[in-house]
Amino acid sequence: MKRVAVIGAGAAGSMAAIFAASRGAQTFLLERTADGGRKILISGGGRCNILPARFDESRFVTESSPGLMRKMLRSWPLQEQIAFFEEEVGLRLAEEPESAKLFPASNRARDVRDGLLALAARRGVTLLMKTKVTGFAPSGPGWRIERDGNAPLQADAVVVATGGLSVPGTGSDGLGLEVVERLGHAVHPTYAALTPITADPAPFANLAGVSLNVTITARASGRTAISTGGFLFTHRGYSGPAVLDVSHVAVRSRAATTSPARLLVRWTPHGDEEWESALRPRGTGTVAGALRAALPDRLATALLGWASVDPARTLADLRRDERLRLIDTLVRGVLPWTGDEGYRKAEVTGGGVSLSEIDARTMESRRHPGLFLCGEMLDAFGPIGGYNFLWAWATGRAAGLGAARGSCTEPSGRAPQACGPGAHPPHQLPAGGREETRA
Ligand SMILES: Cc1cc2nc3c(=O)[nH]c(=O)nc-3n(C[C@H](O)[C@H](O)[C@H](O)COP(=O)(O)OP(=O)(O)OC[C@H]3O[C@@H](n4cnc5c(N)ncnc54)[C@H](O)[C@@H]3O)c2cc1C
Numbered sequence: 379m380k381r382v383a384v385i386g387a388g389a390a391g392s393m394a395a396i397f398a399a400s401r402g403a404q405t406f407l408l409e410r411t412a413d414g415g416r417k418i419l420i421s422g423g424g425r426c427n428i429l430p431a432r433f434d435e436s437r438f439v440t441e442s443s444p445g446l447m448r449k450m451l452r453s454w455p456l457q458e459q460i461a462f463f464e465e466e467v468g469l470r471l472a473e474e475p476e477s478a479k480l481f482p483a484s485n486r487a488r489d490v491r492d493g494l495l496a497l498a499a500r501r502g503v504t505l506l507m508k509t510k511v512t513g514f515a516p517s518g519p520g521w522r523i524e525r526d527g528n529a530p531l532q533a534d535a536v537v538v539a540t541g542g543l544s545v546p547g548t549g550s551d552g553l554g555l556e557v558v559e560r561l562g563h564a565v566h567p568t569y570a571a572l573t574p575i576t577a578d579p580a581p582f583a584n585l586a587g588v589s590l591n592v593t594i595t596a597r598a599s600g601r602t603a604i605s606t607g608g609f610l611f612t613h614r615g616y617s618g619p620a621v622l623d624v625s626h627v628a629v630r631s632r633a634a635t636t637s638p639a640r641l642l643v644r645w646t647p648h649g650d651e652e653w654e655s656a657l658r659p660r661g662t663g664t665v666a667g668a669l670r671a672a673l674p675d676r677l678a679t680a681l682l683g684w685a686s687v688d689p690a691r692t693l694a695d696l697r698r699d700e701r702l703r704l705i706d707t708l709v710r711g712v713l714p715w716t717g718d719e720g721y722r723k724a725e726v727t728g729g730g731v732s733l734s735e736i737d738a739r740t741m742e743s744r745r746h747p748g749l750f751l752c753g754e755m756l757d758a759f760g761p762i763g764g765y766n767f768l769w770a771w772a773t774g775r776a777a778g779l780g781a782a783r784g785s786c787t788e789p790s791g792r793a794p795q796a797c798g799p800g801a802h803p804p805h806q807l808p809a810g811g812r813e814e815t816r817a
Contacts, residue, residue: 379403381520381534382395382535382536383531383537384536385523386550388541389415389494390752390774392495393752393778394778395501397774401782404502406506407504408531419488427763428767429479431479435448439626441566447733449739453773453775459768509526510525512553513557514538535748535749539751558743558749561746569629570625572623572725574617574621574719575641576715576717576719577715580614586613594609594620629728632718646672646673648672648708657693657701659692664691665692665696686703687700725766730757731756733757740777740783750778756773
């Protein structure tokens with residue numbers, strides 16, 4: 379029987395462990411926190427947007443080969459992932475139609491985390507909580523995994539699922555990235571992604587709490603991102619899905635020597651022509667009235683101030699230069715910004731281990747046999763909407779199956795889903811190891 383150590387009981391690692399054990403490997407899941415999956419717990423505002431109801435591959439961002447990334451994503455089609463959660467984990471999923479996001483029907487992120495760990499335990503995974511891994515290296519024919527305060531663990535294969543650098547309080551501190559880089563893997567520079575944008579001083583702090591749907595474009599030298607969706611004014615700047623989705627362009631422009639990204643907002647679905655028509659002279663109507671028909675009152679007032687147009691001006695009195703300035707502000711208003719909330723609030727890490735040195739079918743390192751990588755530490759992330767769990771589940775499953783390869787007799791062709799729980803004898807405790815199995 380093959381012995382597989384999975385480092386990190388987050389989204390990708392839990393999935394890797396489930397599939398490694400399902401394929402018959404003696405599987406250990408090592409996790410530094412007491413319970414694992416803490417990002418799952420805080421995801422989707424505590425509801426866990428577990429997957430998108432449908433998705434667009436082209437919205438993923440990578441510096442590596444997009445073709446390789448697509449292969450990794452396609453290794454576990456969305457419909458099969460949904461079926462897995464419903465049938466194997468036992469979670470009914472429900473779509474939020476306005477956002478095309480899937481959530482557990484219970485709307486409880488805890489059900490996702492607990493469901494995955496319970497399934498891992500049922501499949502025979504040995505969960506080693508409060509186990510901080512301090513390093514891992516090839517050792518003889520396998521891998522030696524160093525643990526803080528515990529004897530090292532020897533395994534035939536290691537799956538690294540330690541996550542990225544975002545929200546470090548959830549347990550991910552970048553150890554996996556560091557060690558894998560030391561082992562010779564190319565790592566693209568990392569950056570905070572899906573993070574709020576700040577403005578200091580905040581010119582719109584008085585709008586904090588105002589939210590609406592916008593289209594925002596972030597443009598910096600050589601990079602553009604566009605997103606339509608929720609926009610939220612905060613005390614420190616801007617948040618909401620549309621802002622988070624384009625934030626990486628702003629974040630990266632700050633690290634570059636070139637000029638900062640321009641953030642352009644179309645505040646309503648109207649374009650130039652629609653606004654030309656809405657601002658046409660009409661009775662005694664005011665400009666403020668015309669804007670308030672399409673925008674929250676406070677924002678309408680702020681945008682008029684921004685365009686230097688008197689809100690009391692009647693449409694009949696609106697000068698041409700004022701109308702053009704106002705339409706410019708409404709259709710492509712330049713959003714003032716100075717910074718971002720960084721990893722502290724980033725939902726994911728951009729950059730990471732290059733996909734080019736990883737076998738897209740098995741997630742095995744092309745540099746080190748027996749080393750498998752998955753999840754956020756890899757150089758790919760998607761927008762808000764369940765895309766990042768989709769990535770974690772797909773790459774985690776492939777890594778688990780890849781690491782356990784050879785444990786069972788496999789049918790030819792596609793990797794088997796499972797060799798069946800109980801297909802292996804009871805686990806042996808590693809020398810000196812503390813074992814804790816959650817059911
Ligand atoms: C606030 C927030 C909300 C989010 N909401 C969503 C959402 O609704 N939908 C979505 O698709 N995505 C969401 N995401 C993104 C998603 O959570 C991540 O993409 C995903 O969790 C990445 O999975 P991972 O397993 O690679 O890493 P992680 O989930 O970060 O797991 C890594 C695990 O490794 C453990 N670990 C790290 N280092 C060590 C070590 N040295 N020894 C032992 N264990 C270690 C950590 O404790 C952690 O449990 C959200 C993220 C945040 C921060």
